[in-house]
Amino acid sequence: MKIQLRFFASVREALGVSQEEVVVPEGIDTVGKVRAFLQQRGGVWAETLAEGRSLRMACDQQMCDADTAIRDGGEVAFFPPVTGG
Amino acid sequence: MAIRVQTEDFDLNAEIAALRAGSPQVGAVVSFVGTVRDMNEGASVAAMELEHYPGMTEKALQDIVERAKQRWPIADALVIHRVGPLSPRDQIVLVAVTSAHRGEAFDACEFIIDYLKTEAPFWKKEQTPQGARWVDARVTDDAALRKWHIDVALGGGEK
Numbered sequence: 001m002k003i004q005l006r007f008f009a010s011v012r013e014a015l016g017v018s019q020e021e022v023v024v025p026e027g028i029d030t031v032g033k034v035r036a037f038l039q040q041r042g043g044v045w046a047e048t049l050a051e052g053r054s055l056r057m058a059c060d061q062q063m064c065d066a067d068t069a070i071r072d073g074g075e076v077a078f079f080p081p082v083t084g085g
Numbered sequence: 086m087a088i089r090v091q092t093e094d095f096d097l098n099a100e101i102a103a104l105r106a107g108s109p110q111v112g113a114v115v116s117f118v119g120t121v122r123d124m125n126e127g128a129s130v131a132a133m134e135l136e137h138y139p140g141m142t143e144k145a146l147q148d149i150v151e152r153a154k155q156r157w158p159i160a161d162a163l164v165i166h167r168v169g170p171l172s173p174r175d176q177i178v179l180v181a182v183t184s185a186h187r188g189e190a191f192d193a194c195e196f197i198i199d200y201l202k203t204e205a206p207f208w209k210k211e212q213t214p215q216g217a218r219w220v221d222a223r224v225t226d227d228a229a230l231r232k233w234h235i236d237v238a239l240g241g242g243e244k
Contacts, residue, residue: 081222084207
C-alpha cells in the first residue's frame with residue numbers, strides 16, 4: 001500500500017521532513033501500525049514517534065486514533081497537540 | 086457560514102457588517118477576537134509563527150461550525166484564523182456568531198473557540214530571548230472543551 005505521510009510543527013522539525021510518499025509492507029493497515037513501522041527506522045524516528053509521546057494523528061485529514069484503518073493512496077499525518085486560537 | 090485561513094489581518098467591523106447583511110432576523114452578534122500576547126509561560130515573546138495543515142484545517146473548522154449549528158439555532162457563523170508570522174498585539178483569530186437572541190450566540194461563539202483550540206490543526210512557535218520554542222498545548226484548553234460534554238474521542242490519539 002502506498003500512502004502519503006505528512007508531519008507538522010515540532011514533529012516535522014525533529015524528523016527533518018514535512019512530506020514523504022512511502023510504500024508500507026503488507027499487514028501495515030492502521031495508523032498505529034504505520035507509526036510503529038516508522039519507529040523501526042530508528043534514531044529520531046524512534047524517538048519522535050515513540051509510544052507515550054504526546055502525538056496526534058490524522059488519516060485523510062481527519063483526527064483519528066491508532067486503530068483507524070488506512071487506505072491505498074491515503075494521507076497519514078503526525079503532529080503535536082494543536083495550539084491555535 | 087464562512088471559514089477563512091489567511092496571512093492578512095482582518096477588520097472586525099467589516100466582517101460583522103458582512104455577516105449581518107441581509108439578515109433582519111438577527112438580534113444578536115457575538116464575536117471573539119484572539120490576539121498575540123507579549124508574554125507567555127514566563128518569557129517575553131518578540132514574535133511568533135503560526136503553522137497549519139492546509140486542507141485539514143479548513144475541514145476541521147467547517148466541522149466545528151457545523152457542530153455549533155446543530156447544537157444551537159444560530160443564524161450564521163464566521164471563523165477567520167491567521168497563519169504565518171505575527172507580532173504581539175496582532176489579531177490571530179476571529180469567531181463571530183449571529184442569532185435571533187443572545188443566549189445561543191454567546192454559547193455557540195464560546196463553543197467554537199473552545200473546540201478550535203483543541204481540534205483545529207494550528208501550531209504556534211514563539212521567538213523568545215531564550216530562542217524559538219513550540220507552544221505546549223494547555224491542559225486548561227482540554228478542560229474548557231469538556232464542559233460542552235462533547236465526544237473528545239474525535240481527537241483520538243494520546244493527549
